[in-house]
Each structure stands twice: as structure tokens, then as C-alpha cells.
Amino acid sequence: MFIYTTADMKACNMKSTASQFDMFDAQTDQLADTQSTLSSQVKSKTKPVDTDEALASRLEKTGRFRILRQLTPRPIIARQDSPFEKLAIVIDTETTGLSHQTDQVIEFGAVAFTYNDDGSFGDVVGVFNGLQQPTIPIPAEITRITGITNEMVQGQVLDIKAIEAMIAPADLIIAHNAKFDRPFCEKLSPLFASKAWACSVAEIKWADLGFEGSKLGYLVGQAGLFHNGHRATDDCHALLEVMVQPVGRNKTIPFAExxxxxxxxxxxxxxxxxxxxxxxxLKKRGYRWSDGTDGRPKAWWTEVDETDYAAELDYLRTDIYRWKDAEPLSIRLTAMDRFKA
Known part of the structure; x- marks a missing residue:
């Protein structure tokens, strides 16, 4: 028979309590160690969060994806801060229709940039964009294509003085289909008529550079970009970006061409x-018909490089007129008068 005193009971209780706390503490420490180990393992397996560009690059490297990147306009600097000598301006017009005689400009956009005579690109030094309310309602088809509504142009007037101030020092005006844009621009200001013009549709051999077409949408897409198409200044930024990127096997700069x-x-x-x-x-050879309504002769006509003129003249004399002394009307064109109406 065992007899426990109060002191023995207290001692026993204290020992038991101590044992319980010791066990709890050990379990707590073990749990903490386990959590720490798991946390370290998770951290060691977690990769840094990929950026959008890193994800795009990873997809491209598989060879099974082509990525289109949103076009970001280049920053604008002051003209005097650019070391490049010459100034070119990419322009674009949105109009109520296709005829410069009856339709009107509803939006004009321009991006000015510097360059050197060797075709090297410099800096963007100016941007203009403006809307104008026409005297006729904007056709629904034009609104569908451009997104420009009658409400957007209500009360809007183009700042012709600002446009002329931008155009005045330009050495070259560039349009993607200058034959369309130049006549509309000359109606806005006679200053456009005194400038040299270049056409990025007719004067760049896009097919030779690996592009499937010359429409701006095709060019931008094949350059790996996308943009808000059919708005004047957005199209200017897009054309500029496509022109200054090296392309093809020889890394040709389209702008230099x-x-x-x-x-x-x-x-x-x-x-x-x-x-x-x-x-x-004549039609098969590329001649086009002029009906004489625009002041030009009523006749089939074509344009050739100066170096090809002798061969073309020989073709006309031999195959068309069949008279060796035939002298068809021939007009020499430079960038100053090319693409006029």
C-alpha cells in the first residue's frame, strides 16, 4: 500500500505537467522545422514572374507561334536636338471618298522625322493630327472603315497654319499612295505643290523585300506589329516604323530605297x-487609259525609268505605230511633280 502525501502529489503533478509541456514544445519545434523546409523547397522551385515580352519570346522560340506586338510611337524630340540634316514628313489623309474633285478631307495626320542623305533614319521631331467637318455628311462606309463619325468632326476645323509651319522646312513628303493623298493635300494648302513627294507604295519594291503585299495592314502585320489602322496619325507612325526596320536577306532599309x-x-x-x-x-504591257477629263491627253499612257525610256520608245515605234520616226508625247517627271492630279 502506497501513501501519497500532499507534497508527493504536487511533485507528481508538476512532473506530469512538465512532461506535457516538453512534449508540446518538441512537436511545435518539429512542425516549425517542417514548415520552414517546405517553404524553402517551394521558394527554390518558384521562378520569377515572366514579363509579357519574355513570354512572347518563349513562344516565338518554339517556332510554332508568330507574335504581333502593339506598335509604340517613337518619342518626340526638338528639331534642333537632332543631329540629322534633312527633314521628311509622313502624311495621311482620311476623306469622305476617293475623288479629290468632289470629296473632302476629314482627318489629316503627319509625323516629321530627320534623316541623312544616305538614307539613315534620325529622330521623330513632330506630330500633327486634326479633324475637320466636311460640308457633306460622312458616308456610312467611310465611318465603318475609319471609325470617324459626323459627331466626332462636328465643329472641327484643321489648323492650316500649323500644318504649313510643319511642312515648310520639309525636304520630302511621303505618303502611302501619294497619287491619292497629294491632290487632297494640295487642296488644303498650295504649299504641298512646291514639295518633293515620294510614294511608299509605288517606289519601294516590297515583294523583293519578302512582303506579300503593299497594303499598310499587310506590311505592319508582317513586320510583327499591330496598330489602330485607318486613323491618320496612327497610320503615319505605322508606316514610319515599317520603313526604318531592316528587312530581307540583305537587311535593306525600305526608307533608303x-x-x-x-x-x-x-x-x-x-x-x-x-x-x-x-x-x-498596251494594256498587257501596263499602260493605263486616260479619258482626258483631268486635263491630260486622251490616250493610253505609262511611266518608265529614264534608263528604260529608249527601250519603251522602240517598243512603241516597232509594235504599235510601226513607224521608226514616231515621237509619242513624253514628259519627264521628278519628285516635284510626280503623283500630281
């Missing part, structure tokens, strides 16, 4: 009084 083409003269030949039964021959 355009600049060189703009310096060369071309000859416009009118095959006046050509036999009617030979019109299909």
Missing part, C-alpha cells in the same frame, strides 16, 4: 493615236 527612288526621274509616255485594235497589247 524610297529615298533613292525619289531622286530618280521618270518618263511618262502617252501613246496618242495608237491603233484601237492594239489596245489590249
Amino acid at each position: 524610297l529615298l533613292q527612288a525619289s531622286r530618280e526621274s521618270r518618263i511618262r509616255i502617252y501613246a496618242e493615236n495608237s491603233p484601237f485594235d492594239l489596245k489590249d497589247h
Whole structure:
């Protein structure tokens, strides 16, 4: 028979309590160690969060994806801060229709940039964008294409003085289809008529550079970009970006090709009084018909490089007129008068 005193009971209780606390503490320490180990393992396996560009690059490297990046306009600096000598301006117009005689400009955009004579690109030094309310309602089809509504242009007037101040020092005006834009621009201001013009559709051989077409949307997409198309200044930024990026096997700069083409003269030949039964021959060779309503001769006509003029003249004399002394009307064109209406 065992007899426990109060002192023995207290001692026993204290020992038991101590044992319980010791066990709890040990479990707590073990749990903490386990959590710490797991946390370290998780941290060691967690990779840094990928940026959008890193994710895009990873997809491209698989060879199974092509990524389009949103076009970001280049920063603008002051003209005097750019060391490049020359000034070019990319322009674009949105209009109520296709005829410069009856339709009107509803938006004008321009991006000015510097360059050197060797075709090297400098800096963006100016941007202009403006809307204008026409005297006729904007056709629904134009609104569908451009996104410009009658409400957007209500009360809007283009700042012609600001446009002229931007254009005045320009050495070259560039448009993606200058034959369309130049006549509209000359209606806005006669200053446009005194400038050299270049056309990025007609004077850059995009197919030779690996592009599938010359429409701006095709060019931008194949350059790996996308933008808000069919708004004047956005299209200017997009065209500029496509022109200054090296492309093709030889890493050609399209702008340098355009600049060189703009310096060369071309000859416009009118095959006046050509036999009617030979019109299909002329058409197949690339001649176009002028109906005479714009002040030009009523005749089939074409444009050739100066170096190709002799061969074209020989073709007309031999195959069309069949008279060795035939002298069809020929007009020499430079960038100053090319693409006029």
C-alpha cells in the first residue's frame, strides 16, 4: 500500500505537467522545422514572374507561334536636338471618298522625322493630327472603315497654319499612295505643290523585300506589329516604323530605297493615236487609259525609268505605230511633280 502525501502529489503533478509541456514544445519545434523546409523547397522551385515580352519570346522560340506586338510611337524630340540634316514628313489623309474633285478631307495626320542623305533614319521631331467637318455628311462606309463619325468632326476645323509651319522646312513628303493623298493635300494648302513627294507604295519594291503585299495592314502585320489602322496619325507612325526596320536577306532599309527612288526621274509616255485594235497589247504591257477629263491627253499612257525610256520608245515605234520616226508625247517627271492630279 502506497501513501501519497500532499507534497508527493504536487511533485507528481508538476512532473506530469512538465512532461506535457516538453512534449508540446518538441512537436511545435518539429512542425516549425517542417514548415520552414517546405517553404524553402517551394521558394527554390518558384521562378520569377515572366514579363509579357519574355513570354512572347518563349513562344516565338518554339517556332510554332508568330507574335504581333502593339506598335509604340517613337518619342518626340526638338528639331534642333537632332543631329540629322534633312527633314521628311509622313502624311495621311482620311476623306469622305476617293475623288479629290468632289470629296473632302476629314482627318489629316503627319509625323516629321530627320534623316541623312544616305538614307539613315534620325529622330521623330513632330506630330500633327486634326479633324475637320466636311460640308457633306460622312458616308456610312467611310465611318465603318475609319471609325470617324459626323459627331466626332462636328465643329472641327484643321489648323492650316500649323500644318504649313510643319511642312515648310520639309525636304520630302511621303505618303502611302501619294497619287491619292497629294491632290487632297494640295487642296488644303498650295504649299504641298512646291514639295518633293515620294510614294511608299509605288517606289519601294516590297515583294523583293519578302512582303506579300503593299497594303499598310499587310506590311505592319508582317513586320510583327499591330496598330489602330485607318486613323491618320496612327497610320503615319505605322508606316514610319515599317520603313526604318531592316528587312530581307540583305537587311535593306525600305526608307533608303524610297529615298533613292525619289531622286530618280521618270518618263511618262502617252501613246496618242495608237491603233484601237492594239489596245489590249498596251494594256498587257501596263499602260493605263486616260479619258482626258483631268486635263491630260486622251490616250493610253505609262511611266518608265529614264534608263528604260529608249527601250519603251522602240517598243512603241516597232509594235504599235510601226513607224521608226514616231515621237509619242513624253514628259519627264521628278519628285516635284510626280503623283500630281
